[in-house]
Amino acid sequence: MNAARPAAGSGPGLGGLRVLVLGGSGFLGGQAVRSLALAGAEVTSVSRRGGRPRTAGGPPVASVRLDLAASGPRVLRDFFAARAPAAVVNAVGQVWGTGEGTMADLNDRLVADLVAALGRGPRLVQLGSSLEYGPVSGTAPVHETRRPAPDTVYARTKLRGTEHVLHAARAEQLDGVVLRVANVSGPGAPGLLGSVARWLTERAAQEPPPGGHVLRLGPLLAARDFVDVRDVGDAVVRAVAAGPGQVGGRVVNIGGGRAVQVRHLVDRLVALSGLPARLETTGEPGGSPRSTAAWLQLDIDRARRLLGWVPRHELDRSLRDMLVAPAGHDDVTRPQDPSELEESK
Structure with a gap:
């Protein structure tokens, strides 16, 4: 790590910690950028579109244009080495509207490349989806120990991304945690x-x-x-801030409860x-x-x-x-968003 992390639960106070947010121009990624910047982190947004994110009255953040899916582990490794972040937040992903190959590229293969590129360096905070659990029978709250059984292409590819992070973290090859996010409002x-x-x-x-x-x-x-997007941003800050060994190799549900x-x-x-x-x-x-x-x-x-x-x-x-502030036009390239539960168009 490149800087000391404050203890979890201490609230805002990332004090110049260098963080890269992959997919920072999207819905969840944009909120992660804002929350981290307001907590005092030195944030860089990385996305295919580039563009300088807005932090809603907070400090300015940097932005980098990079096609992450087309980069591969070697390019990513050089990219991270040049910027020396303490943490990387992955809010990239593919939602509805494309074929299985495109979803697999961003939800699955990109995560495998990130894991290979990061190694035991920066902490990786992966944004997963509650849809990874699949259909649930009964009304008991779903705990992280439940065996996932996804039944859609989106959920299956998201779960494979989660598994890349967990496998490497539990083998002590990565400092990684997965936030499994509910439907977002x-x-x-x-x-x-x-x-x-x-x-x-x-x-x-x-x-x-x-x-x-x-x-x-x-x-x-x-x-x-349902969970508010700003609460998701707070969870990202706390996952970045958590002490060594506190969250590594874990799935953590982030929802309204x-x-x-x-x-x-x-x-x-x-x-x-x-x-x-x-x-x-x-x-x-x-x-x-x-x-x-x-x-x-x-x-x-x-x-x-x-x-x-x-x-x-x-x-x-x-x-x-x-x-x-209603949603704008649909953009199928935006980062994964667990609120995609449309009953009809």
Whole structure:
């Protein structure tokens, strides 16, 4: 390591720690950049698009343009050696909208290359997905010891990335931890809720049609665990800050710790927007094949114990802030986002 880390739970105070955020121009990566910068880290955002990230009133951060997936272990090893980071946060990944090969490139093979390039150098904080667990029967909270059984291409490739990190860390070939992130809400969140927030804000500036606005979606039967993106950023800071041996080789669930009906969240967004709109659900029960798990609640006790982390943003606040800053246009190259649970388009 290139600098001493403060103890987990000490709050902001990374004091010049050099951190690279891979995928820093995306949704989760951008929040990681902001949270780390505000905690005092010296942050560089690395992404294929490049561009200087904004830190919402925080300190400026550097940016580097690099096609990570096309680089390979040797280029990555030289890249990291030249910048000498104390930690690397991997928020790169491929979500829905492309074939299995593209998902495998970013969710699986890139992580293997990172593991090979980093070795026992900087800490690697890998952002995983709760979808790696696969469908869950019953209503017991899902602990990190549960055997994953993913049933989609996205979830399977994400799990393979997780396995690269865990295998190397447990063999003491890497200082790595995986944050397995639930569905994400909050300002700028994509996915179903982000689409609904954008729909509501766009129509707030329009004359209502005869009969009023009608929002048509699928059956919305799923219940999921949601966490605000800013709480994810806090978890990243704490994972970077954790002492040696505290989190290495671990999976840590990052979620709200409760399952919430997606229908309830959509209803709340409509109510909070103040828009006179009527929600109509259509289609067959079961939702889209992208979202096979009908119920999910994460056990977040390990995050409390190891990182001193708890979610701090109430769901209503998270939804209100989505209406203030709804998701922009869809970008299939953005970093992996666990909130992709769209019941319908």
